[in-house]
Amino acid sequence: xxxxxxxxxxxxxxxxxxxxxxxxxxxxxxxxxxxxxxxxxxxxxxxxxxxxxxxxxxxxxxxxxxxxxxxxxxxxxxxxxxxxxxxxxxxxxxxxxxxxxxxxxxxxxxxxxxxxxxxxxxxxxxxxxxxxxxxxxxxxxxxxxxxxxxxxxxxxxxxxxxxxxxxxxxxxxxxxxxxxxxxxxxxxxxxxxxxxxxxxxxxxxxxxxxxxxxxxxxxxxxxxxxxxxxxxxxxxxxxxxxxxxxxxxxxxxxxxxxxxxxxxxxxxxxxxxxxxxxxxxxxxxxxxxxxxxxxxxxxxxxxxxxxxxxxxxxxxxxxxxxx
Amino acid sequence: xxxxxxxxxxxxxxxxxxxxxxxxxxxxxxxxxxxxxxxxxxxxxxxxxxxxxxxxxxxxxxxxxxxxxxxxxxxxxxxxxxxxxxxxxxxxxxxxxxxxxxxxxxxxxxxxxxxxxxxxxxxxxxxxxxxxxxxxxxxxxxxxxxxxxxxxxxxxxxxxxxxxxxxxxxxxxxxxxxxxxxxxxxxxxxxxxxxxxxxxxxxxxxxxxx
Numbered sequence: 001x002x003x004x005x006x007x008x009x010x011x012x013x014x015x016x017x018x019x020x021x022x023x024x025x026x027x028x029x030x031x032x033x034x035x036x037x038x039x040x041x042x043x044x045x046x047x048x049x050x051x052x053x054x055x056x057x058x059x060x061x062x063x064x065x066x067x068x069x070x071x072x073x074x075x076x077x078x079x080x081x082x083x084x085x086x087x088x089x090x091x092x093x094x095x096x097x098x099x100x101x102x103x104x105x106x107x108x109x110x111x112x113x114x115x116x117x118x119x120x121x122x123x124x125x126x127x128x129x130x131x132x133x134x135x136x137x138x139x140x141x142x143x144x145x146x147x148x149x150x151x152x153x154x155x156x157x158x159x160x161x162x163x164x165x166x167x168x169x170x171x172x173x174x175x176x177x178x179x180x181x182x183x184x185x186x187x188x189x190x191x192x193x194x195x196x197x198x199x200x201x202x203x204x205x206x207x208x209x210x211x212x213x214x215x216x217x218x219x220x221x222x223x224x225x226x227x228x229x230x231x232x233x234x235x236x237x238x239x240x241x242x243x244x245x246x247x248x249x250x251x252x253x254x255x256x257x258x259x260x261x262x263x264x265x266x267x268x269x270x271x272x273x274x275x276x277x278x279x280x281x282x283x284x285x286x287x288x289x290x291x292x293x294x295x296x297x298x299x300x301x302x303x304x305x306x307x308x309x310x311x312x313x314x315x316x317x318x319x320x321x322x323x
Numbered sequence: 324x325x326x327x328x329x330x331x332x333x334x335x336x337x338x339x340x341x342x343x344x345x346x347x348x349x350x351x352x353x354x355x356x357x358x359x360x361x362x363x364x365x366x367x368x369x370x371x372x373x374x375x376x377x378x379x380x381x382x383x384x385x386x387x388x389x390x391x392x393x394x395x396x397x398x399x400x401x402x403x404x405x406x407x408x409x410x411x412x413x414x415x416x417x418x419x420x421x422x423x424x425x426x427x428x429x430x431x432x433x434x435x436x437x438x439x440x441x442x443x444x445x446x447x448x449x450x451x452x453x454x455x456x457x458x459x460x461x462x463x464x465x466x467x468x469x470x471x472x473x474x475x476x477x478x479x480x481x482x483x484x485x486x487x488x489x490x491x492x493x494x495x496x497x498x499x500x501x502x503x504x505x506x507x508x509x510x511x512x513x514x515x516x517x518x519x520x521x522x523x524x525x526x527x528x529x530x531x532x533x
Binding site: 002003005006007009010011012013014015016017018019020023024027028030031032034035036038039 | 336339341344348352353356357360367370371374375378379382383453454455457458461472473475476477504507508511
């Protein structure tokens, strides 16, 4: 087809077919109204969709935060198995104001635990040993094998477990680590005291090592080791609090014999029965010795029986009053 | 092939620009009307109703337009579905019809035109059908070539008048006119060679009353 033929065909077109102008205008109005209504609807849907997406993003973000936070706390190895709280204990986390501590709280390295004058804690460590935090003591958990003693006293008893693992109590004046033992660490301003009941304890200070053996008490000042001397545990001030913070002993239904065996184990006193083992088994006890010192517990219990006691050079002698 | 101008228009429509709506309606309503009219036995009222429904449907679904075909071609597909639905509703029996270009008498006229042996009486014999065919070819031409050819052959405007109406120069109009005529030639030649109007009538069917 050439240009002329195209012209011929196009010239057949006399006029374009057009819709009625008035109807077309009416149609335009109707279509425009429909379009605008649809636009509004789409905008509303878009807004609702955007709001839903924004809400979803916020929810997901919050979930991620919670999960991360949860993972963060779960990701760390547990620093202890369990803690028993007695009296008022305060916890400082993330430099926030101290709040009363509960046994179910999740601790992180750096948390500070402070016991009040009427409070103490018993930490059951992962290796089965027991760490007792005395009244008016402040500690900082560093890891499951290290704790920082800011002030006050700690009693670490590893004799109750067969699988004691290394554990370090650090202070400004030195770090104390045990070699299977029962020992007390007392940290006061410018004074560190370590009293060992059994076994041995190593103290490292300024790249020097000191060893403290059973029944020895070492005092350290900023200037160095001040003194090492022997002590008897049951009534020494550094030990008396550990007895007070024992798990409560239920006297009711126990015999005097049972009580003497129990208290001798907890004070390292040797018992001189004087032939009263069998008789004391028939003496049943009542009352309580909770939060009492060794001496007070002995006095309280023996006062309710016909027996007396006497402590001489680390031996607990049982005496019958009637004889 | 991307249809940038169509895509741009759709973008503006989605933003709610009234000017874009005016362009959209003014560009496509008449074309759609004619497209539908040729498929509804010349029922003007029905063609108006279906053109309105087609435009509304197209506006509702502009987000789905991907500019893979011309916007008008896309809307023709929508129009076809409305026509089909209309006749289905009216319980009219569908029949496969021979497209106009394949109709023996029309084809004969077109072939004589192509051979350069056409006579005026033959053309006039099928004037109405041929007019409809030419209009549809014009409506499907790209770049508003259909409008240019309409101005030239129907409105009989001078080049200067066309330049003024299109707000451009006479040289640009002359050049565009040449391209428009060439485009029309190609479209019509393709129509004759393919033995069918599939290119222009993708669905070769109409309806007849039961």
